[in-house]
Amino acid sequence: DTEVTQTPKHLVMGMTNKKSLKCEQHMGHRAMYWYKQKAKKPPELMFVYSYEKLSINESVPSRFSPECPNSSLLNLHLHALQPEDSALYLCASSQDLYRANYGYTFGSGTRLTVV
């Protein structure tokens, strides 16, 4: 299995809703990442997990809450989002932080729309 699977593919949520994005990989990778990508822009790093521990938080607002319950699964919990949070959310993984030089494996993303 050489894939990163993200669910759902599309999500529409109101500003008062609570929802979660899910990312799963079974490649034995120990580093996982959340990126946010606005239209026609490069991905922007949000969070990095290494061996299930949060390694980097790029000053992301607290309405985004990451969770890594095990080495295969990464969640992003969403609460009280704003319309400007509408974007493509990409998950990625690498063997570990110090072998990230081999490149990341990305999922297909979740297209989030906040109404």
Add this chain to the structure above:
Amino acid sequence: AQTVTQSQPEMSVQEAETVTLSCTYDTSESDYYLFWYKQPPSRQMILVIRQEAYKQQNATENRFSVNFQKAAKSFSLKISDSQLGDAAMYFCASLSGGYQKVTFGTGTKLQVIP
């Protein structure tokens, strides 16, 4: 700090022809890696090719090759025999230091004309 610059927002190429996408970067690190990622309309970012900065030899992957000019901090991607499936957004990226953070360029949208 790392910066990656792609000065061509859009490029086009005739099918079966060759196209070169430009990228320049800046880093104070001596140990770093460079990448080209492809993002087709399906949205998934796909690793096209990677280059280790300490290697002088340019990386090649089938129809994709790079021209790595370390002194000039330039890392261009050449696509030979372009195919319709090559149409996508291409991002140049760098990874250095503690390997924790990839820096992406702003992307080049490649159109392949039949």
